[in-house]
Amino acid sequence: MQIAKMIQPGMTEVEISLELEFSLRKMGATDRSFDYIVASGLRSSLPHGVATEKKLEKNESLTLDYGGKYKGYCSDLTRTVFLGQPDSKQREIYNIVLEAQQAGIEALKPGITGQEADAVARQVMTKAGYGEYFGHGLGHALGIEVHETPRLNTRETQILQPGMVITVEPGIYIPGWGGVRIEDVILVNDNGVEVLTQAPKQFIIID
Numbered sequence: 001m002q003i004a005k006m007i008q009p010g011m012t013e014v015e016i017s018l019e020l021e022f023s024l025r026k027m028g029a030t031d032r033s034f035d036y037i038v039a040s041g042l043r044s045s046l047p048h049g050v051a052t053e054k055k056l057e058k059n060e061s062l063t064l065d066y067g068g069k070y071k072g073y074c075s076d077l078t079r080t081v082f083l084g085q086p087d088s089k090q091r092e093i094y095n096i097v098l099e100a101q102q103a104g105i106e107a108l109k110p111g112i113t114g115q116e117a118d119a120v121a122r123q124v125m126t127k128a129g130y131g132e133y134f135g136h137g138l139g140h141a142l143g144i145e146v147h148e149t150p151r152l153n154t155r156e157t158q159i160l161q162p163g164m165v166i167t168v169e170p171g172i173y174i175p176g177w178g179g180v181r182i183e184d185v186i187l188v189n190d191n192g193v194e195v196l197t198q199a200p201k202q203f204i205i206i207d
């Protein structure tokens with residue numbers, strides 16, 4: 001992940017946010033899609049922890065949720081990275097979120113409702129004992145606005161159709177510990193899906 005190269009302990013979350021935006025602008029983005037979430041350490045338990053003056057420390061996790069506008073359309077990507085080797089709990093939680101995300105992506109196809117897709121990923125969390133820590137919907141359609149319908153959540157009855165672009169972004173957020181979210185952008189096509197975002201998802205470790 002290109003952006004991981006510039007992240008180091010001592011930088012503030014705001015500095016990281018600026019670097020993220022700068023890198024997208026250099027690639028042609030005309031704006032940011034939303035206020036970036038840059039949430040390190042305990043702050044990563046906040047699903048919407050926008051960047052603050054907090055400095056990054058060694059051995060913290062760091063959740064980055066960012067995107068740019070390009071030719072009028074929004075992108076939206078989340079990765080949780082680790083400043084040092086993740087401990088066993090961080091590995092456990094990360095792997096559950098990754099498994100839930102994979103299950104959610106595999107469930108997407110034309111004709112499925114947002115509710116059905118959400119349930120597939122949520123079941124992975126619940127089985128692992130972390131259902132109560134996944135406090136938001138699985139995803140949302142993405143287009144000219146960053147949040148469009150259909151949503152992937154416990155109430156959405158709209159079905160997915162070919163041509164829709166949808167995020168899949170499960171997370172586990174534990175107050176007093178931290179959090180992990182992984183988000184990708186998926187194109188629903190005639191037969192199934194294509195994952196559009198290419199950033200790696202196996203443990204991204206910044207030493």
Ligand code: GLY
Pocket residue numbers: 034037065076146169183
């Ligand atoms: N931070 C916007 C989103 O991922 O939905």
Ligand code: MN
Pocket residue numbers: 065066076077078183
């Ligand atoms: Mn996002």
Ligand code: MN
Pocket residue numbers: 076140167169183
């Ligand atoms: Mn999103």
